[in-house]
Amino acid sequence: MLRWKYVLPILAATIWCVAPYGVAQVAAHDEPPPPSDIPGQFQPDTCTNRALCGELQPLTPMQSAEGVHAGLVWKKGAESPKLIFHARFPEFMGKDIADPDAIDAAIAAGKLFNGIGAPPNDGNDFDFSLRNSFKQLVYGGFLLRQGLARSVPTRIHYNLFMERALLFDPTHPSAFANHGVFDVALLDTDDFELNLSAFKETGFSRGLNYNLYCNGAATLEDGRVVFVGGHDMNSNNGLFKVNIFNPETETWAPRTRPCTRQNWADDPFGTKLFAADPHAPYYPGCNPLEIESTQPDDPSDMKYARWYPTAIILPNSKVLVLGGTDQDATLGPSPVPFPRDNNSDAAFRASKIHQVVPEIYDPVTDRTIALENARKIWSVYPQAEIVQTGPGRNDWKVCAIGGQSAISDSPLGIQFDGPYTGKTWCLDVHAALADPDRNVPAEKHWTLIDEAAEGHDYCCSTASLLTLGKKGQTLSHKVVLFAGKEPIPGSTNPNARRATKTVQMIDWAQPNPHWVRQGDLLQTGLNHHSVPLPDGTVVITSGRDTSKGTFEEFHSLRLQHFNPVDGSVRQLAKTTVSRGLHGNVFLMPDATIFIVGEDRINLVPRGDRAFPPGDPDLGVPNGQIFKPPYLFKADGTLAPRPVIESAPKGITYREEFDISVAGPASNIGSIVLMRTDVNTHGLTTGIRYVKLAFEVDDKKGKHGRIEVKAPSHVAQAVPGNYMLFVLNKAGVPSVAKHVHLTRHEDEKHEDEKHEREDREREEREHDRHANR
Numbered sequence: 001m002l003r004w005k006y007v008l009p010i011l012a013a014t015i016w017c018v019a020p021y022g023v024a025q026v027a028a029h030d031e032p033p034p035p036s037d038i039p040g041q042f043q044p045d046t047c048t049n050r051a052l053c054g055e056l057q058p059l060t061p062m063q064s065a066e067g068v069h070a071g072l073v074w075k076k077g078a079e080s081p082k083l084i085f086h087a088r089f090p091e092f093m094g095k096d097i098a099d100p101d102a103i104d105a106a107i108a109a110g111k112l113f114n115g116i117g118a119p120p121n122d123g124n125d126f127d128f129s130l131r132n133s134f135k136q137l138v139y140g141g142f143l144l145r146q147g148l149a150r151s152v153p154t155r156i157h158y159n160l161f162m163e164r165a166l167l168f169d170p171t172h173p174s175a176f177a178n179h180g181v182f183d184v185a186l187l188d189t190d191d192f193e194l195n196l197s198a199f200k201e202t203g204f205s206r207g208l209n210y211n212l213y214c215n216g217a218a219t220l221e222d223g224r225v226v227f228v229g230g231h232d233m234n235s236n237n238g239l240f241k242v243n244i245f246n247p248e249t250e251t252w253a254p255r256t257r258p259c260t261r262q263n264w265a266d267d268p269f270g271t272k273l274f275a276a277d278p279h280a281p282y283y284p285g286c287n288p289l290e291i292e293s294t295q296p297d298d299p300s301d302m303k304y305a306r307w308y309p310t311a312i313i314l315p316n317s318k319v320l321v322l323g324g325t326d327q328d329a330t331l332g333p334s335p336v337p338f339p340r341d342n343n344s345d346a347a348f349r350a351s352k353i354h355q356v357v358p359e360i361y362d363p364v365t366d367r368t369i370a371l372e373n374a375r376k377i378w379s380v381y382p383q384a385e386i387v388q389t390g391p392g393r394n395d396w397k398v399c400a401i402g403g404q405s406a407i408s409d410s411p412l413g414i415q416f417d418g419p420y421t422g423k424t425w426c427l428d429v430h431a432a433l434a435d436p437d438r439n440v441p442a443e444k445h446w447t448l449i450d451e452a453a454e455g456h457d458y459c460c461s462t463a464s465l466l467t468l469g470k471k472g473q474t475l476s477h478k479v480v481l482f483a484g485k486e487p488i489p490g491s492t493n494p495n496a497r498r499a500t501k502t503v504q505m506i507d508w509a510q511p512n513p514h515w516v517r518q519g520d521l522l523q524t525g526l527n528h529h530s531v532p533l534p535d536g537t538v539v540i541t542s543g544r545d546t547s548k549g550t551f552e553e554f555h556s557l558r559l560q561h562f563n564p565v566d567g568s569v570r571q572l573a574k575t576t577v578s579r580g581l582h583g584n585v586f587l588m589p590d591a592t593i594f595i596v597g598e599d600r601i602n603l604v605p606r607g608d609r610a611f612p613p614g615d616p617d618l619g620v621p622n623g624q625i626f627k628p629p630y631l632f633k634a635d636g637t638l639a640p641r642p643v644i645e646s647a648p649k650g651i652t653y654r655e656e657f658d659i660s661v662a663g664p665a666s667n668i669g670s671i672v673l674m675r676t677d678v679n680t681h682g683l684t685t686g687i688r689y690v691k692l693a694f695e696v697d698d699k700k701g702k703h704g705r706i707e708v709k710a711p712s713h714v715a716q717a718v719p720g721n722y723m724l725f726v727l728n729k730a731g732v733p734s735v736a737k738h739v740h741l742t743r744h745e746d747e748k749h750e751d752e753k754h755e756r757e758d759r760e761r762e763e764r765e766h767d768r769h770a771n772r
Contacts, residue, residue: 042609043552045574050632053573054559058178061192062621063199064094064162066151067596068582069215071678073167073247074223074721077649079738080589081676081721083168084202084245085596087582088148088213088231090165091204091261096268097144098153100160102129106617107155115613116606123616124601126153133269136281138260140288141333142234142345148213148582151600156192156620163203165212167250170588172198176625183576183610184603185618192620200250207252209261210241210295216311216381217678218319219686220363221719221742223247225678228321228361229306232294234345236352238305238326240295242361242368253366256298259286289329303370304355308380311361312685313677314429315386315396315714319361321368322400323378327351354378354414356406360433373442374432377406379420381683383459385479387426387508388715393747396715399426399508401452401481402459406443419495420459422452422484422515424506450514452504454484457497458581461528461682463538463689465564470693472654472712477508478564482528482540483521499524499545503562503569518567524548525556527581529682531593532689534672534725534733535630538562539572541595542579551607559626575624576609578602584679589723591631591733596623630731642668642728647737651710652744661704661726661734665696669729671708673722674736690717711741719743 047053062085070085089097103126106112111125127145130153135144154160169175177194181187202208213231220226224246230239244253263283267273273280286293295305306324314320328351356375359368384400403425406414425446432438432445461482467475481504485497501521506513521528525543532538543556559572579598586594603619604611611618633639643662651657661668671694677686693709700707706726711717723736 041551041607041612042557042576047558047571047573050636051629051634053571054626054628054632056182056573056575057176057625057627058180058182059184059187059577060176060178060623060625061187061195062168062596062623063166063192063196064154064159064621065090065164065166066148066582066598066600066621067584067623068148069212069217069678069680070584070586070596071217071219071225072586072676073219073225073245074676074738075247076223076740080171081738082247083170083586083594084166084225084678085168086165086203086212087151088164088211089152090163090212091208091210093163094152094154094160096264097131097134097149098126098129098160099131100157103153103155103160104157112155112615112617113611115615123614124150126150126617129153131269133274137270137273137283138264138288140233140329142348143333147235148599151619154600154620155617156189158189159192163201163205165201165203165208167200167202169198169200174198183608184620184622185608185610185615187620187622202245202250204261204265206250207254208243209255209257210239210243212243214308215239215680216306216309216321216324216683217680218311218313219677219720220313220319221317223721224363226311226319226361226363228302228311228319229309229324231307232305233288233329234327234348236307236325236327236349237329238307238309238324238355240301240305241298242300242302255300256296258294258296259283260288260294289332291329300366300368302359302361302368304357304359306355308681309355310378310382310384310400310683310685312384312386312398313718313720314360314398315718317363317719319363320384320398320429321359321361322384323380323382324355325352325380326355327353352415354416356414358427358432360429369433371432371438373435373438373440374427374445375406375441375443376403376425376446377414377416378403379418379455379457379459381459381681383462383481383683384685385464385508386715386718387477388474388713393713394430396713397426397428399424399449402455403446417495418455418457419497420455420457422455424449424452424515450506452481452484452515453517454486454500454502456484458527458681460484461530461540462684463530463532463562464684464687465532465536465689466716467691468693468709468711468716470695470709472709474509474716478505479508480505480518480530480538480562480564481515482530482562483524483526483543485526498547499526501525503567505564505567518562519569521569522558522560522571523553523556527583527682528556529579529583529585529595530684531585531587532674532687533587533593533628533630534591534674534689534727535670535731536564536672536689536691538564539585539593539626539628541585542583542598544578544580551605555605572629573626577622577624578605581681586676586679587674587723589736589738591628591725591735593626593628594623595626630733639730639732641732642726642734644724644726644734644737645704647724647739649738650740650742652742653710653714653747654712655710656707657710659706659708659724659726661706663704664702665700665704665706667728668694668696668706668726669731670727671706672725672727673711673717673739673741674725675717675720675722688717714743717741
């Protein structure tokens with residue numbers, strides 16, 4: 001347990017600290033002046049008016065896993081969702097990867113407060129606790145002390161004995177219990193014990209057999225979550241696997257279990273193995289460098305292994321998979337550092353390829369179809385969007401940012417690492433599926449629409465905003481793209497790029513959609529995370545610009561507010577917690593947002609408010625609730641909120657449905673649907689704001705009755721779970737009602753007919769190639 005109790009009165013406030021650079025506990029907006037000999041330390045928040053800036057709440061412990069991959073999931077008919085999340089090694093416990101005794105010894109030796117020193121002393125004193133037995137028997141001998149693996153060791157001892165895939169219940173009485181701590185360095189075991197009962201482990205014990213780190217995810221119409229690809233041993237090495245989580249049972253779909261995982265369960269740490277043979281290279285018959293050991297065949301497998309792929313739910317309730325990378329694990333580990341980043345094995349990393357063939361996963365058959373005829377090379381995690389292209393229910397395409405030419409018949413993908421552009425392409429999925437030459441390598445069925453001003457190596461923080469008319473038409477379909485990379489002036493390296501603060505927006509409802517520059521972000525940065533609000537604006541969190549030399553320029557700590565009406569960006573409240581690529585953010589049913597994630601080792605950087613020297617070992621997983629300005633009156637008190645008294649549990653397309661609100665319906669200014677999904681790395685392909693048309697009958701309206709127009713087309717709002725909000729004319733949102741948007745039965749039958757035709761075509765193609 002950690003708790004610091006040295007008292008120092010400053011300006012009549014009680015501050016807890018450890019001199020000379022100890023940990024200081026301070027209330028929000030009540031920071032002491034930064035020490036003069038720590039340049040670039042955290043600066044006090046200047047945006048403190050709740051009505052303009054909103055308000056951040058104390059930190060919430062998130063137990064044993066960083067929320068790198070996370071999202072809201074719903075049981076059928078449930079009033080509230082749960083939050084599923086995981087990080088690297090979700091199919092293991094922390095103790096499997098890191099030795100708790102070694103961590104305890106480091107803490108006893110004072111390693112928590114030795115800070116970040118001159119290179120190579122990065123302060124990661126828990127690194128040596130990572131187990132060689134795990135590295136050898138499960139990880140193929142590849143470098144383990146790199147990336148998010150370094151965040152597995154933690155000073156919260158009992159978290160090491162929990163799985164690294166969790167389900168968080170925000171409605172649990174203790175879910176957000178806290179001691180009023182706003183600084184990561186101050187969180188300790190006492191804080192983590194407050195809300196432990198709000199979490200449930202959902203890893204190996206619930207049927208998960210694979211490392212889903214760096215997967216793509218999409219939520220199906222029935223609420224199940226499809227996770228495609230992931231992490232086979234080291235970074236960039238992909239999985240063929242399609243794993244599915246069922247919120248109803250809170251379990252994973254059955255998949256073939258790797259011998260590496262089964263043997264570790266039977267003989268943890270190889271204790272029996274090494275007792276019999278101290279020089280055993282791996283479990284008998286289970287060489288991790290052989291694909292059969294880590295990824296045994298399963299009928300649901302994709303054709304191509306993928307790490308960092310995009311998955312997006314389609315209007316026909318299938319899932320499109322784009323991009324991703326893979327490497328050749330058979331090359332084995334190498335003691336020579338890879339010259340690019342010193343973090344992986346040379347030959348292994350040099351074998352990295354990008355997968356250029358899209359695949360479509362069909363949840364009915366639990367199989368995938370490869371679109372060899374629609375090749376394109378993408379940056380990792382290309383942002384994709386469903387776009388209605390005509391008046392018919394099947395008039396839609398999938399549009400994505402950053403595609404490059406990929407004409408190649410190589411079965412091994414393409415080696416390309418940029419630079420990437422902002423080229424924006426749309427894929428005709430129907431045409432690609434129906435193409436008789438679907439299995440012939442080609443680059444067909446893509447249409448170039450426009451080019452955004454900047455490209456992304458990791459694409460990218462966006463927001464999807466739709467407004468529908470009374471006749472069911474799409475009045476606007478805006479997608480906002482935050483920040484990017486531009487060439488460095490004067491650089492002789494064509495791949496050299498620097499972060500920007502550019503905001504661009506495209507309206508897909510326009511006859512000739514194109515990217516238009518908006519107002520800039522407050523500072524340059526990458527790896528932001530954005531979330532649409534029920535009022536149609538967007539909150540941007542997190543981000544870093546690693547080229548900057550001062551703490552405030554390096555870390556984007558100020559939350560930002562984007563208004564798509566005028567393209568403006570303004571400052572909101574400021575957090576003390578720096579989050580980057582592995583952060584995440586969600587809209588909650590009470591119209592607050594929940595900010596989570598980031599590598600544990602990055603959460604207490606040099607310049608940190610509570611511990612200015614910075615120390616990675618002090619970081620612990622956490623989240624933070626933000627109350628947007630619309631929840632407050634001008635005087636800073638909470639605003640009265642509209643109340644939805646009744647709403648249907650389910651709605652179908654093109655129908656009109658009634659809701660009832662407390663008080664006169666004439667007080668309601670807007671009604672919106674907000675789709676939920678699982679996000680990662682700023683990728684939010686399934687999140688969408690949909691503003692609905694509605695009418696208030698004079699007679700019924702006096703009693704709070706409102707008639708609402710449901711979406712007309714599946715491409716406007718794909719089937720699945722939504723939060724329904726009403727907002728009063730002052731822009732204050734209600735607490736959401738959970739509604740399920742579903743297709744009409746005749747549409748389901750028509751889609752099933754097309755699915756049967758697709759399967760029959762696939763079988764004919766398979767037979768034709770088999771008989772050659």
